[in-house]
Amino acid sequence: MNNKEHVEKVDSLFTSIAARYDLINDIQSFGLHRLWKQRIVKMASLIEGEDALDICCGTGDLALRLVKRNARVVGLDMNRPMLNVALNQLSRLESISANLLQADALALPFNTSSFDLVTIAYGLRNVSDYQVGLLEVLRVLKPGGRLLILDFGKPSNWVIRKLYYLYLKLVLPVFGLIFCGKPNAYAYILKSLRKYPAQEGVSTILSKIGFNKIKVTNIIFGTMSIHSAQKK
Template sequence: MTEKDTTHFGYREVNKDEKAGLVAGVFDSVAQRYDLMNDLMSGGIHRLWKRFTIELSGVRPGHSVLDIAGGTGDLAAKFSRLVGEAGQVVLADINYAMLTVGRDKLLDHGLAENLAFVQADAQYLPFPDASFDCITIAFGLRNVTDKDQALGDMLRVLKPGGRLLVLEFSKPKNPLLSKAYDAYSFSVLPVMGRLVAGDSDSYRYLAESIRVHPDQDTLKGMMEDAGFARVEYHNMTGGVVALHRGVKA
């Protein structure tokens, strides 16, 4: 296999054709306990990261929003209330198990009228050009096989002036924080995954996938190369997480 034929699955080098199936296995395994594990892993701080994403989205009543890799629907629920009856939110995820959990949760909360649920690959979005005012992808880009292709397709389906927000784990700036974060990720998370979700391997993969994901400046450059303008990022929790924002000119 040549370098062009391979990609990362955690620390493993795998054929690009294999990655989607391997990632699907991870999320099939963790879907039912995903929300609980998010709260436990982050101490609930993930809710603050998502709230900041909402604040920077600029979403208003009547807007159309696409939440890619939307999983169990945390962002979609908030956007649904923001856009109101005149707007629409599409919750998209490549993984059927995650999409089902998200759909059932949002329907249970009575948020069906302005929501649509679509199983979709971020690299091949099944939407017309210039369809959305805002696109978000939270903790999903690192699982995409071809990130450049996905960013290009996100740009395609955004309306001119629309915003992309990428919320993702990134690289801590402080060496001491980075060391503590590594110890937590590789010692505590797999044990927590085994005890709570019955799956330590999937959470070991999630920790590895964060380490091979592009750092803040690299991702900023990738968004600019894809055609986004005014790209900026905001570090949160010392750079453990970063929110990148770009605009379609």
């Protein structure tokens, strides 16, 4: 599959689930994704007035939490229906210091050294070239700027990994079927995770392209993970 086909496939997948995305997120993670995103916000240590970019912002869940920390936030996503949900959520806030932008994570429409913080939650796994995406992050971060990536992980324990993959393979498509009539949209999580380099591989790319202070935080036996890194 070339890049164009990959982008079209991912875009149409998110178009088909946008309206129910937040609901299914809560169900499939038993609400825990809220805690993990809150953890990202805490790790971000944002100072008032800093510039933050949330790549693959989707329905704006994480961007919204960053806005509440008084940062100037840009949420970027390529999918219009997901951004429309985000727009709706942000418009409910009284003071809004956030912009939403429809663009490709692999070609960020920003100048070099624009942001103090970049976050990516459940987004990197979806892009067609992880290294190109991370090089773009490196470019738009200011020197000393921080990167935080939250995504599904690969547990190092063989038994836990098997059980986890079974959950992703058998249970998630059922949620997709029940709540949006799209079992394949949720079967995609396991497919993309198998390809995703996760804890070790993402750290290797970050180090290879010149990020500093790379750290992996495993959550629930490594079923989820957070990468943190800094631009030199």
